[in-house]
Amino acid sequence: MIPNRLPQHLLVIDDSELQRQFMAELCSDMGIPHVLQAVDGHDAVAQLKTNPQIEAIILDLEMPGMDGVEVLHEMARLRLDPAVIVASARESVLLNVVESMGKSLGLRLLGVLQKPVLFEQLASSLSRFSVVQQRAEHNDSQVAGPQLDEQDIQRALREGEFVAYFQPKVSLLDGQLKGVEALIRWQHPQHGLLAPVHFIEMVERSQYISEVTLQMLDMSLQHCRRWHDAGLPLNFSINVSARSLADSKLADAIIERVMASGIPTHHVILEITESAIMVDLGITLGTLARLRLKGFGLSVDDYGTGFSCMLQLSRVPCSELKVDRAFVNGASQSLHLRILLESALDIARKLNLHVVAEGVETREDWLLLRNLGCGEAQGYFVAKPMPGEALLPWWRANRERVQLLGIAVE
Template structure:
């Protein structure tokens, strides 16, 4: 059993079965929880949550008379009690994982979804992550700065670009980076990228924002190439850009001005953008591929793309959304969706990229399924450009551990 952690303070076990409840409570005490509360029903659990300091973790049995586990989770969410959960049930795995997904959609951190009976070791392993997934403090609503502030920031070069590494699953070697825009406002602080992109699209600034990011990112890529680090660069492409006059010529000119080749760029479109591309954009995308640019369908599995759409647009890469990746090693239904997406990539001869790789288990599963490239916090968080080469030096020391156990050290570069 993992060693107790001082950060683990208290837990609430909710189960109508006294035998099951006490068994779980005993495991929690062995694990080192300072306070273990027990509730025999959802109603009594809510009363405890209303009158006592909130626990660090709540273990919820789904099958209870009166208020069942799903109702309890929904009531907690309505009360703003976004506490880490361990969901347990004697039902089949698909039902448990449906509740897990529902809880996550409501903003509840889920440590594990366990089918009864389960070993104490399994529960202890789930609880060992309690300190790392504690819910964030309740955030104030994001107040977007006025559009003119964004226009001024673009004119002054105040929109920065960070980069998240993309690595080869077979070797662990760095293959490319994804460029991600960052805007820190003087009063509002860090503005979420999705929000200021929406602001730009709604106020006629998306072209200026896009080319600002493109020019900055191309400059960094050219610098890395001059240091002998040849990488691919992934850039998010707004569907609004597809109507830009001579987009293909503009991109070609900027790439060549930096001494780069179109083949070093991968332009990413979300599934929703794929639908928008049907309104005159397919010709632009086809010309971009003809000139050598890569095209990636981003967040695959979350939107509207179908095999017929993949066949009509000349993509070179398919990115599997993070919600199908992280935790798929433990959830059968999620793994099936992941396998289906990777098989789709193979059938269309596309490079497969998995987002949201957060743990070694995610990495190993994707290796076994034949995915090509990954990105995620297990590899690296997005970073400022000056941090990439220092990160790369540290990453070299991980390569042996990242390769498949039976694979000899390659001379691959």
């Protein structure tokens, strides 16, 4: 779990002196040492341009001159990167539009709150600062990646440079460790450990994608065998690309490897995206049907990000629904996200599908998912992805903490 750190320098932007003072006092009560104020949008932008110490802002929308929407656009144009909390008395539909706009601009939104803002709401939004800050720093460090080509992929397969990391999936009901998602990394001899952002698109376009998938499967099966032998009968899920699903020989290769490993097929879950289903539909559906007949779990990944979600669910013999982080992250603070999340969970219940929520980063989102009856959760609030050999030590060290989450009450 990421240590909670609040911003040390925060700017409150509101044309109402009463509202500014109220918000500033709430921030001071939370222990934020430096709370600045701006009387309108122009004042705010001027302070942001001259004071790089400002780590977060609380922004009203309705202001004379430059309104809050204009401030957000100006921040994006000038590449000003403080984290943002929007606080406005306007209707929730408008706030939802502003939230979507802020995300599309690449701003680091901590929350969009409707006035009057309660202490607990503001505290919850500010508690997301550590996660958002760390994610931004991580992304900044990966902007410039190495130049790689198919020859590098071929060598990586031959030399065993691809490695599997695993992110725990935990029951929201009782905090039990139920499974993991296998996530690829590249241990490059010159560039060090590379995250998928540097290479996965190239790999998926290459002729080697099915071979990479099967190598990931082999590594996951080896770790899974060790976990089972240690008394931890975990499931693992592995991502399968659209091109791999369109490979008619893939099902045979997967079945053969899993059968040889001694791991029961119901412990192996294949994650597919909604868009992948539309590639070579006949072959893809045949591959999925064969795998399901053999007892493999099938999970629709990133559910909610496609345009024909319910139609796809009627076509795919899936056993699990994985709700995309876009609907999970911050749902405790957004009425619209909560409604969409409730809708996804309701559909899953009616179709008798297990549900995993990804992107869980705060206690508030964890509690919301638990109260809504979601099955499992994964995300930084539980744990980051880790090497397979680190999973058992992590569970021994964190078992009590995670299981206490399962019995937590609001």
